[in-house]
Amino acid sequence: MNFNISIDWKFITALGVAIGIDIFAIKMNTETATEVLINAIGTCKEFLVTEKCAN
Numbered sequence: 001m002n003f004n005i006s007i008d009w010k011f012i013t014a015l016g017v018a019i020g021i022d023i024f025a026i027k028m029n030t031e032t033a034t035e036v037l038i039n040a041i042g043t044c045k046e047f048l049v050t051e052k053c054a055n
Contacts, residue, residue: 025033 024036028036
């Protein structure tokens, strides 16, 4: 049996980001991690609203 596995750049990028987030999360205290997550969610919301309004 032959298996073909395709890994594209999006998978590698997501994996790298996930590992980076894990490393920073281990080093952060809970208050800082909460602030970072809130800011990240806010940034994603702003981006999505901007993209939706632009179209």
